[in-house]
Amino acid sequence: MKKKLKHNLLIASATVAISLFFVGSNSNIQAKNYHQAVTKIAGDGNFAVYHRVSKNGPAGKFTSTKYFKHGQIQSKQSLATKKGTFWKIIVDGHPVGWVNQNFFARNEISVAKKVSLVQNSDFSFKTRDAINYVTDSAGTAVNTGKVSVSKASVSSATPGKTTIEYQYGKAKASVDVTVRDDKNEGISRAALTPKNGPKEVATWKGSSKSSSRNWNAAHHYTSETRANTFHANGLTLKTKLFQPRFVSLGYHEAGDQMGQVGVIPEGISVNGPDFTVALFKSSHDQNGHLVTYNLNHVNKFTAQNLANLKWSTFKRYAANIKVSPYIKLGHGQAIGSSADYIYVIANNNTASNSSASEEILQIRKSDMKINQIWSFRIWSGAFPRYIHNATFDGDNTMYCLFHNGGNGYYEYWKVTRNGDTWTPEEVGATKGNFVSNHSPVQGFTYDSNRKQFYIGFNDYIFRVDQNGTYKKTYHFNVKREIEGLSAAGNKLYVEFAQRGELTAGQIK
Template sequence: MFQLKSKQYVSTKKGNYWNIIVDGREVGWVSQNFFARNKISVAKEVSLIKNSDYGFPTRDAINYVTDGQGTAVDPDKVSVSKTYVSTQPSTVNYSYGKAKASVNISVRDNADSEMGEVTKQPQKGFKTTTTWNGGSKGSSRNWNAAHHYTSETSSNTFSSNGLTLRTRLFQPRFLSLGYGQAGDKMGQVGVIPEGMTVNGNDFVTSLYSSDSDQHGHLALYNLGAIKSKYAAQNLTTMNWSTFKSYANNIKVSPYIKLGHGQSLGSSSNYIYVLANDNKYNNGPKSEEVMQIRKSDMQINKIWTIRVAENRYIHNATFVGDNTMYALFHNGGYDRYEYWKLTRDGDNWKATEVGATNGSFISNSPVQGFAYGNDHFFIGFNDNIFQVAKNGAAQKHYRFNTKREIEGLSATNSKLYVQFAQRAELTEGKF
């Protein structure tokens, strides 16, 4: 599914025709019948872990809603028969005008058997250090007012402690019309990346119009077809045949619930997102796991999970369809805990696999988390820490990009790191 938008139409004897825009580029006129009209798309299934301290917001199951003209509707405007579901199974009905849909929500009663216990003795950690805090202090060469945010034309190499990261892909500023043109938050795809995952040739990143939003878009790039490091920045100006090829190898999800969007993983057929609330520090709330089909970039299934008592997860990654690794860190505990969650049917069984003493970085939050080849990688601004599966400290990589890290992913012996301003995917061997 590409990102499609229209802002202009004409009425004829044969009906209304709309001038459509694909991935930010005007491509031509189509009949209004081309659009899905009076349609609500929702997740096929929702399975909740029983938790009286958390009510699942039922609108989180919405993929998209369209009115009689085929215009996307804000999910908050959809009527639902139940706003929240917590401890009792329910069938929730959704409606907007003539559009209707329903979802069966099941509740798992075995919370105690799914939640884990803290059992691991923390390993010796790294010497605590500091970095810059807040948003990026620098940018890529052309991502600034002086260069008018023009496309990058030369690649980067960042090296530290045996790890060398090289540019694989500079991403478009928008996969839609830009500021003030897209119409609303649902229509603007970009400009803020938060997380990413790589599986095979599929690179997926989460994109937001505001860093305070809990909804956003996922963009999938087929790196097997997109060979150039630079061309994807120029979707609106490249020649038509090249654009068609690129548009066929870039997919964009609807405007869906992603939470903070930093905790992603993927398998051959699905993208997984731990759609957590990064403003919620710690406590008994459940967390949502979204399974999203790569075929049409829509939510297929939702689970809620709990890792352990008083363990709310802000960072996680997924390995295949049945395994999730989660990072827990709370300054009050002065350690990092590594949890493995294994799915059996709808149950997600949590087990602590390791822990590390210390804070690593004292003045900046975690910006990415990955697992590969029995190593965990924890990213901060300009810093990445590598630890063994049991939590033993291994390597500290320091950079000087002055750009935020916006997600990590590891597969086999490759580490992928995404930098902000301009969004840039890099790769290196560890």
């Protein structure tokens, strides 16, 4: 009997030991598991990252959260221990380790510092547009639609200030929304005679007709291993960066709408070493993420494999890739940047020529959060110019492209900021439609050194002087859509779709 009892005790002890071993090895035992990931929001502090946890606490410290706080953080597993609750985090799609729940921004609503609106009776500001993120008591991101807001919208018809209060559980925030008092702000005159444009060219309508070598089902969307060189009429573009398909967990794993980063690029900006791209789950979305890569610290091929990089390489890359919260970006193709900020017009690309104002988001590069929001308008007398494509030259100037389809010409507008006021001035115009099938503009940028615009349609780029004088056409014949243009220094940067590929060429 004693031998049998001893035998049973040994079995029980072994079972407990095995159970504890598997908890420490990140198994499902004693942990809360999520079939799909939740999105987590980093707080300001730095915390240790551990290999293992058990009911007694963490073990095997091997790195710090300081390398990962600006990445896309997700989790499928948490564990309550004697030393607090720990979450196993995945950053930019790469498994990392276990961190204390105190690392996350808990019970917090992050909003823009201020919102300033141009006076316009045809526009009301949706107050949830000012939200960066909302978190619950565990630091998990919450759909902004669940937030209680004191007013769902603010009309910009009458000057004045309205304080908007936000609340979700214990989390609270507020922002002042001010309507500016100049009723004529944004009203100018389109009076320039359009310059002669190029002969219209034929191109396809719809999505790309081709892809990079491996971006297809036959090659299982594997990584590219050879750089490209594209030539067109004296402009040579070379691969600068092949981007990852996702900067997060992929399809069916990113469980909430805030989680998936990718797979559709829609606009780019390059300033110094910083390359920013707007990414969406689908081309119909109005909300998405901005991702900024430090081009000095990422290899043109290696970044494609974020989820599978060896640890030392991933840690270095994670510190040089920043992901914004899931925010309203409009179509994402009216974008630019300065040394410290990213600027996006959060427009509606399905609006043909609305009289509504449009929102400019100023986003801090330091933490990828909305700093402030302005609305602006461009009207020629009583006739609105709703902007689909724009670029920014520093912090106080943007250039906007407007297509007058009825009269068949393009207008170029310079809009200058003084304080919170945005003043438009027409600087040029070009006759014609550039392409023959009404295919939309897919890239627009301004070369401030030469005072020239670049306009992209599918795999065509047109170069035009600031006053609208047509200069040159570049046709790369790669049958991949151009998804963004950016002029910086002496280089023109061009983003191609499928796979997202940043190329660069010398401007002559």
